[in-house]
Amino acid sequence: xxxxxxxxxxxxxxxxxxxxxxxxxxxxxxxxxxxxxxxxxxxxxxxxxxxxxxxxxxxxxxxxxxxxxxxxxxxxxxxxxxxxxxxxxxxxxxxxxxxxxxxxxxxxxxxxxxxxxxxxxxxxxxxxxxxxxxxxxxxxxxxxxxxxxxxxxxxxxxxxxxxxxxxxxxxxxxxxxxxxxxxxxxxxxxxxxxxxxxxxxxxxxxxxxxxxxxxxxxxxxxxxxxxxxxxxxxxxxxxxxxxxxxxxxxxxxxxxxxxxxxxxxxxxxxxxxxxxxxxxxxxxxxxxxxxxxxxxxxxxxxxxxxxxxxxxxxxxxxxxxxxxxxxxxxxxxxxxxxxxxxxxxxxxxxxxxxxxxxxxxxxxxxxxxxxxxxxxxxxxxxxxxxxxxxxxxxxxxxxxxxxxxxxxxxxxxxxxxxxxxxxxxxxxxxxxxxxxxxxxxxxxxxxxxxxxxxxxxxxxxxxxxxxxxxxxxxxxxxxxxxxxxxxxxxxxxxxxxxxxxxxxxxxxxxxxxxxxxx
DNA sequence: TTTAGGG
DNA sequence: CCCTAAA
Numbered sequence: 001x002x003x004x005x006x007x008x009x010x011x012x013x014x015x016x017x018x019x020x021x022x023x024x025x026x027x028x029x030x031x032x033x034x035x036x037x038x039x040x041x042x043x044x045x046x047x048x049x050x051x052x053x054x055x056x057x058x059x060x061x062x063x064x065x066x067x068x069x070x071x072x073x074x075x076x077x078x079x080x081x082x083x084x085x086x087x088x089x090x091x092x093x094x095x096x097x098x099x100x101x102x103x104x105x106x107x108x109x110x111x112x113x114x115x116x117x118x119x120x121x122x123x124x125x126x127x128x129x130x131x132x133x134x135x136x137x138x139x140x141x142x143x144x145x146x147x148x149x150x151x152x153x154x155x156x157x158x159x160x161x162x163x164x165x166x167x168x169x170x171x172x173x174x175x176x177x178x179x180x181x182x183x184x185x186x187x188x189x190x191x192x193x194x195x196x197x198x199x200x201x202x203x204x205x206x207x208x209x210x211x212x213x214x215x216x217x218x219x220x221x222x223x224x225x226x227x228x229x230x231x232x233x234x235x236x237x238x239x240x241x242x243x244x245x246x247x248x249x250x251x252x253x254x255x256x257x258x259x260x261x262x263x264x265x266x267x268x269x270x271x272x273x274x275x276x277x278x279x280x281x282x283x284x285x286x287x288x289x290x291x292x293x294x295x296x297x298x299x300x301x302x303x304x305x306x307x308x309x310x311x312x313x314x315x316x317x318x319x320x321x322x323x324x325x326x327x328x329x330x331x332x333x334x335x336x337x338x339x340x341x342x343x344x345x346x347x348x349x350x351x352x353x354x355x356x357x358x359x360x361x362x363x364x365x366x367x368x369x370x371x372x373x374x375x376x377x378x379x380x381x382x383x384x385x386x387x388x389x390x391x392x393x394x395x396x397x398x399x400x401x402x403x404x405x406x407x408x409x410x411x412x413x414x415x416x417x418x419x420x421x422x423x424x425x426x427x428x429x430x431x432x433x434x435x436x437x438x439x440x441x442x443x444x445x446x447x448x449x450x451x452x453x454x455x456x457x458x459x460x461x462x463x464x465x466x467x468x469x470x471x472x473x474x475x476x477x478x479x480x481x482x483x484x485x486x487x488x489x490x491x492x493x494x495x496x497x498x499x500x501x502x503x504x505x506x507x508x509x510x511x512x513x514x515x516x517x518x
Numbered sequence: 519t520t521t522a523g524g525g
Numbered sequence: 526c527c528c529t530a531a532a
Binding site for chain 3 (some may be wrong): 519520521522525
Binding site for chain 1 (some may be wrong): 526527
């Protein structure tokens, strides 16, 4: 019996607020390697010198729902059963062996950190061979990649998913709290549903067939809502080039050229920087992120990023064995290189990537309401490894990731990232409202007792970020949007309890009665 | 083990 | 999320 009485609270959350379309990638494994090597466009590396781009401003917001990559053997990957520490095996991936893939297991932030300091080495000898022979081809691929990046459709992660999730999580905080199963990642294998939003953020259409390409200029747009911008320069990933002193300037040029084209061939993505900050949410409209037609756009920048093709499926699936389906991941597809096939064919940098998809399942006791994946129930260690064997390991590979110092002892795996669902946030808020901000153990017991993967430290951390989130502008928020109502409550509770704490410091033994009065 | 904060 | 000093 819990000693903490909690009010029952099953308030209906307002369906997604303004930012419903948000589908931030949260920066997971975004290979952003900003480096000192600024290639000014006038060097025409991209042939886009001073090109001006026109983008519809109030374009309907269409995002991509997670699509399931084709799976082998018709494995039933429809549902993702959540795990918890109890489910043996689940938390201990067995198939992580090679270093490349291991590296991808490192958490988002760390990966960013590492990569930020990491660079690509250009092996001179290799470059000598490749010379500029494939330049045309690579250019083509690069352009192709750009184009596809540009025109790729985005499908809204359908709201029914969220709705469904929330429904299942009818949160009654202390009555039951958050259960593991409740907050598990639900998957929907169904067709693509599109939701489009007008400039006000209102849902105005739900039809996949009529989806217009996000970035394409449409005849329906009125010119006054177009933002005109010019690209002065691109920032490219950091490169390290080794070349003997005795080399000629000409060979240096070729080396650099090769290095750059190699990256291009590997598929590039364009990053958008607004006021120095990276805009990750591809689904927001320019207007939403603050790019308006009237504004001076000098604070708008672009970066070139290596396409982290390898960081998509392997990252989510192998890092968390319980993501039985890649499609379960909130936003996997957004990072799949649109030109993956081309890159492989030409044996570009991507060829060095060792793709490994590990699918494991081992649910023993945990009663799972969503047993769509029951077919995998008994599978002790179901691993599936897709290995892209590099056609030519040593040849024609101009770029090779530089090895850096071991980041973390092999034993201690960082826990898989599990973003809080709205339902969990609701539960957390409610518990904190009741218990305060200094009793995380109790909060855990009260609202998350059955969510094994949420420790009180997690809850404390989440609260911290919630408070922060509530304080920043909606435009700066990332991830699944938290209803404003909840954020308001966060602020209120935070204010209230910090005040209580302050008072408590003044008058040592504040009776419980005092609290009730306040 | 929990809290509380910085990383 | 992780890491830890303190309690």
